[in-house]
Amino acid sequence: MEKETSTNSTQNQVSTEKVNGGKFLTFFLQNEEYGIEILRVQEIIGLMPITRIPRTPDFVRGVINLRGKIIAVTDLRKKFGMEDIEQTSETCIIVVQTNGTEIGVMVDKVSEVLDIADAEIEPTPAFGASVPTEFLLGIGNTQGGVRLLLNIEKVLSDQQLLEFTNEALSQMV
């Protein structure tokens, strides 16, 4: 919790980062609609058998075989502290490119590819300590509704995971 507040202070910094408008892939988690810059997205694949990885945080769903390449899959629901739900036929994995590697992101359903203009993007408002807003680039306020634009790199290169594995490693030594 403490960490959240500290990141909140860097909040302004995040929002002052210029978020360029452009095409975003939007998807749903619960009832919220999120957006990822389309250039980050490599492909969208249906749900496939995921191999669980032991001794990892629960938001790491495991690894899948993406045409011969093994990639990790993160469950965004778990990551954002939402409830687990039954997987449906609409549940899918968005494969995104971050830092030169591919990572799968599991979402409830994919919605559309949307043009969001510069002017329609608003800086993330401060919600206070309870809402993890450091993952957001900004908020796309369009006619169709509000989309939360994710800073997917930040989501996936999250410290939490690193700390976890480091901890596990240090146990071994």
Place this chain on the structure above:
Amino acid sequence: MSKVSQDAISSLKQIRNDLNSLQPDDTQTLIQIGAGLEQIAVGLPEEYSAANELIIDCLGTLQAIFEGRTNDFVESAKLIGVALVAVDQGISSVPNPITDAIIEHAKKNLQKALSVEPATGEDQPTTGETPSDEDAQPESADDEASSGDLTTLDKVAAFLIQIEPEDTDDFSLICESLKALSSQSSVSSVKKLLTKAAREANKAAKGKSSDAQESLTLIGDLIEQASEPALETQPETEPALETKEEKPESRKPAAPKKDQPAEVPEKPAPEKQPEKSSKPVAKEYEPDVLTDDADKMLLTDFVVESRENIEAAESALLALETEPDNLENINTVFRAFHTVKGSAAFLGLARLTELAHLAESLLSRIRDGEIRCTGGYADLSLRSMDMLKEMFESLQNAIDGGLMTLPNSYGDLLEILTDPEAAGVSGDSDGNSKLDELEEESAEQSRGKLDKSSRLGDILVDMGKVTEEQVMLALSQKDGELLGVMLVNEGLVSPDDIEKALAIQKRLRTEKKSSGESSVRVRTDRLDRLIDMVGELVVAQSMLSQDESLLRGTQFELARKVAHTGKIVRDLQDLSMAMRMIPLKNTFSKMARVVRDVAQKCGKIVYFETDGEDTEIDRNMVDLIADPLVHMVRNAVDHGIELPEDRIQSGKDKIGRVRLSAYHAGGNVVVELQDDGKGLDSKKLLKKALEKGLIDSDKGLSESQIYNLIFAPGMSTAEKLTDVSGRGVGMDVVRRNIESMHGRIEISSEKGKGSLFTIRLPLTLAITDGMLVQVGSERYIVPTVHIYLSFRPGNNAISTVAGRGEMVQLRGELMPIIRLHNLFNIPNAIENPTEGSLVIVADEKRRCALLVDELLGQHQVVAKPLGSGVGKIPGVSGGAILGDGRVGLILDTAELVSLARQNPNERGQTESQKVA
């Protein structure tokens, strides 16, 4: 081939036909021929300057015929014919040493013909077409005329190369001129050199010199040195002079022609000049500096390419040592240095250029037959190569952002290279005469085998033009003459036949060359991806072929097509696996170098042979195996092979043999290293092992167990440390490396007879032999090499310690049980060891029993890294795609064991994890 030379060749043919029908008094045809030749000479591109010169010589001879100055018309015409064949040879391919040599010979003959002509020196220049001039005329008839001209050093030098070693008059003439010059000279060092040269000439003139040819060379060298300081003032004349002096023998025929400087640029002499003049001042060498805007990509490519070049050159150089006359090898080495020099100069790497250049100069002397690539010269070449390698290393370092440094001995080496003889380098090998004999022998054999079918004589015999006896006879009298020329001279065959035979020979040779491997460079990551994709295709294909609708057996057509695709896919898979395989050749040739160096250092005589160097092995393993092999080969030479005296004493041949061989056997690659040295001393090993506390007693150890002790760290039976080996680290590394490749090493040895090390390696690292195990709903892969055995324990085998730690007893050994389901927090797994299976695994310290539900069977899987999204997972070494397309995790058993040891209370740990 350019159009120009095409045209030239066809008109050459015409001219030769004319020549064959030429009558002594047929001036019309003579003029026609002359005109034709002239036309060819004009049309020839620059690079064929040698051929051009020869044509001009032919014109000169024609002129002589025309003017009736020849003694023997038929002889002269014949010589022209032969020369034209040589021209044909020369221009129908890129200029190379072979054609050069042919042209040179033809030229020599022509000049001989000219020199017996009754004409005087003054008449010569009137041979209109010849653009030669007065001061370079070589004819012996010129002696009187030119003697007065010997007023400058280079004139003396030019004269020097024209004289025959037997001609004492010429020597005295030279002696006089040198004396005169030396008295004129104001520089004392020059004076000294000239006086010395004069003395030598005098000696030769009086016939006191044992070898006139040698004196000639010596005088040439001295003059060259003397003219060195003068160089700065007259740099234009110097290069040509020096070149001539470098090779008095071979250059002689070419010397008289003025066109000669055209050949000069590829000779070492001109470039040598700045080297020498800067020598006294620039002893400190500054390393090159990479500028900020240097093209890193380009530099990296350069380093990669040059390393490959040098590697190829190194093996060629080593081969050269055994057969110093193999032109192909010399050229390979030469080319490598030349390429490095060129590229380095282009990239502005002055130091590299300098070194490569000097090494090239040395090699060019070897190439021109001035020195032989043996002993000191070979050493020097190898050292230059090492230095280059070191410098590439530092360049790479600089590219990666480090600092570029110069190897310490750079300056020294440069100095030695500049003048090897002065530094005491010679072609003598150090007392390894027996070795030389042996090598000579094998070289003889290989020479015999070499090119048997492409020898000119054989071709002529095959063509039915001459008999074998005639060829043998011609060969027996052949003194520096080309066989073709001899046969034509003796009137056995016509120049036309020779021409045909030469064409056949050329074809044979090129065929031989083109049958070599051709390859395309592909980036390794692309290759890896391709292989991955093929693997995926195989899985997809197998999923397709097991599709329900196919298995129902109603879709015959479809099933047939799927089966067909399956076949193609399997072929593709085989092919893709083969693509990552490369032969062990390079690794083996590196070992040849190791043997050579170590043997020299230890004063041993070792004959190294390799076998099966074409055996292929996974690309990634080639590097991994090189290190252990170096250690083992070093050991074999240093510890295995005895000193020559000891060998003789024990009744063995003086020459030790080390044999490295590789072959495929039973899905493995087997690499064997065999030596005929003293073998392993098991008593000594036991004693050492007891001393070091590696074993408790020497009882009950089998022979092979004792030998295996040498792999223990700190084990060495060498009585004293050398810089080669003896610290007892090597074999430890060997075993580690081999085990990291999932390989095994075995030793067999017989005292006094030698040892045999056998390394067995899997064909590829990419494929792991794994046991698929089930735990709850999860499946994991345990590498088979790490499984000692697996079993289902009985009730009485299980015991607990303090109610918590579980132990299982197997054949008297107590092992802790690791519950994988606890460690990995897997629900619904079998918890009772007597219902599941125990898999015995180990880390460095002890063995443990891993509890799993059941063993599903053995699989060959391709190990892949897990995505970067999960980081390093303790206990898991990677993942693999299983047959059903899912990902299976490969367990790292050693890590699992230490993980379990760290957290003896796994259950509590995993529960706290759940809470977190």
